[in-house]
Amino acid sequence: MTEATLWYLIAAIAISGLITLGLRALPFAILKPLRKSKLVQKLGLWMPAGLLLILVITVLRDEIIARPGEIWAIAAASVVTVVVHLTCKRRALLSIAAGTACYVVLLNLV
Numbered sequence: 001m002t003e004a005t006l007w008y009l010i011a012a013i014a015i016s017g018l019i020t021l022g023l024r025a026l027p028f029a030i031l032k033p034l035r036k037s038k039l040v041q042k043l044g045l046w047m048p049a050g051l052l053l054i055l056v057i058t059v060l061r062d063e064i065i066a067r068p069g070e071i072w073a074i075a076a077a078s079v080v081t082v083v084v085h086l087t088c089k090r091r092a093l094l095s096i097a098a099g100t101a102c103y104v105v106l107l108n109l110v
Contacts, residue, residue: 070107077103 034040063074081099088094 067107073103073106073110076106 060074060078064071067074077099080102081095084098085092085095
């Protein structure tokens with residue numbers, strides 16, 4: 001490897017590192033002014049629920065398409081998920097695990 005090629009590689013790695021560092025630091029640099037923004041506060045309130053809604057619709061649609069004869073199992077597991085979520089202090093991990101377990105049991109044992 002020639003000396004020019006070595007310095008070229010070192011410069012490329014250094015520039016890539018600086019760009020990566022800058023891109024990772026940028027959100028923290030603009031975070032303080034954004035905390036006071038009304039739009040960001042509203043997005044912070046509604047985005048988690050919106051993203052979960054999109055996820056639920058996508059998963060349910062895919063399961064209904066993949067297993068059209070087992071819509072009853074999908075509906076029952078969805079009801080179990082919602083009931084567990086509302087009765088167990090809104091613990092998402094517990095409700096997802098209960099709904100998934102219900103769905104797997106219904107598909108395999110019934």
